[in-house]
Amino acid sequence: MSTQLSDRLREATRDERAGARPIPFIASLASGRLPLAAYAELLGQYWFIYESLELASTAMADDPMARPFVFPELFRVPALETDLRFLFGPRWQSRIHALPATTTYCTRIRSAAFGRATEYVAHHCTRYLADLSGGQWLRQAVVEAYGFRRDGFRFFVFEGIDPPLFRARYRDRLNSAPWARRQQDAFLAEVATAYRLNLDLLAELRDNWT
Template sequence: MRLRAFSAFSCFLWGQAFQAPNSRISTTSKSFYNPSVIKMTEATVVESARASGLALQLDEGTRKSHSVAENTAFVTGFFKGVSSREQFSRLVASLYFVYDCMEEAFDTCPDERVNALDYGSLRRKESLAEDMEFYFGPSWKETVSPSPATKKYMKHIQNVSKSEPYLLVAHQYTRYLGDLFGGQMMGNMARNSLGLHNEGGLGTRFYTFDSIKSTKQFIEEYYTKMNTLNFTEAEKEKIVEEANVVFRLNIELFDELEGNGFVSAIKIAFAAFKDKISGN
C-alpha cells in the first residue's frame, strides 16, 4: 500500500518538475481584415512574482543550503508517518503543537509585515484540532503532550517572536507554502495508506484548504504581497537564514518518528519536488 502511494508520488513529481514557474505565457488574439492574414496571435511573457525580491531570495536561499540527502528527510519522514495510524497520529500531534505555537505568535506579533502575510485561509490549528480528536478522542488536550523535538521547535518560535518578530515571515513561508504545495497529494497518500477514505475527511483535515480554490493563483498573490513588504537587505538575509532553521526543525520532527523510509528510492524524486517548490 505504501509502495502504491510512493508510485503516485513519483509520477506527480516528475510530471511537475519541468514546469517553468518564473514566467507564464498569456496569449491574446487580434482579428483583422487582411487578404493574406486572417488571425494573428500575440504571446506576452509575464514575469512571476517568484522571479524577484524576497520571494526569489527565499526560494534560492533554501534550495542551495540543503543537500538532497537532508531534504529527503521530509519525504522519508512522511512515509514513516503513514506506515500506521499510531505513527501518523504522532506526526499530527507534533504539527498541532507547532501550529498552535506559531499561530499564537502571529496573533500577538506587533510587526505589520508579518500580519500582512497572515492569511486566515492558511491557518491550520483548527483543522489539526479536528484531526487530534479523531485520533486521540475528545479528551486529547488532557492526554497528549508535545514530544522533545516539538518542544524545541516551539521554544524557537517563542524566542523569535520575542526577539526578532519579523523573522516569523520565514515560518509562514516554509510551513504554509509547503502545506499548500503538497496538501492535496499528501492527504490522498495518507488516506490511501491508512484506509481513511470513508471517514469524510476526518484524520486528514490538515491537508485541506477549503477556502483556497486555486493554489497556483493564491501562491502567486502571496509572493506578490511578500515582495511589496518593506524589508531591508539585512532583514531579508536573516529571513532566508531563519527559513533554513525552520527546515532543520521540521527534519528533526520527522526524525523522531519510528520506522524506515525509502531513502535511496526517493532521492531523485524529492529533488524534483524541491525544485518545484523552489521555482526551477
C-alpha cells in the same frame, strides 16, 4: 535589476526542498507502511507547533511589517483538533505529548516569531507554503493509504483556498515587503532554521517508528 525576495527564498531553500520528500518517515506514511498511530503522532506534534505559530500570528497582527502575512484563513489548529478528536477520541489532549524536537521547535518560534516581523514571516511561510504545496501531495497519499473518507485529514484541507493562486499571492507579498537587505538576510537565515527544525522533528519520528 535586484533579485526578488521570492527568488532568493527559492534559491536558498533549494537543497532543503529537494531533500524533504524522500525523508523515510514521510515516505513510509505515504505508502501506508506505518501504523495509523504514527500518523496520529505526527498530527499531535503539529498541534504544538501550529499553536505556537498561530499565537505568534495573533501577537504580530498589529505589526505593520508582519500584518500582510497574517492570514487567519490558513490557521490549522481548529482542523488539527478535529483530526485529533477523530484519531484519539474526546480526550485527545491527554494522549499527545511534545517530543524533544517539537519542544525545541516551539521554543524557537516563541523566541523568534513574537516581536520580529522577518522571523515571524520566516516560520509562517516555511510551514504554510509547504502545506499548500507538498502537503497536498501528502494529503492524497494518506487518504489512500489509511482509507480516510471525511475525517482524519482535515489538517490538509484549506477550505475556499486555491493553493497555487495563494502561493502566488504570497510570493507577491514577499516581493513587495519593504525590507532592507539585512532584513531579507535575517528572514532567509530564519527560514533555514525552520527547515532544519522541521527535519529534526521528522527524523525523531522516523527513529520512533521505523
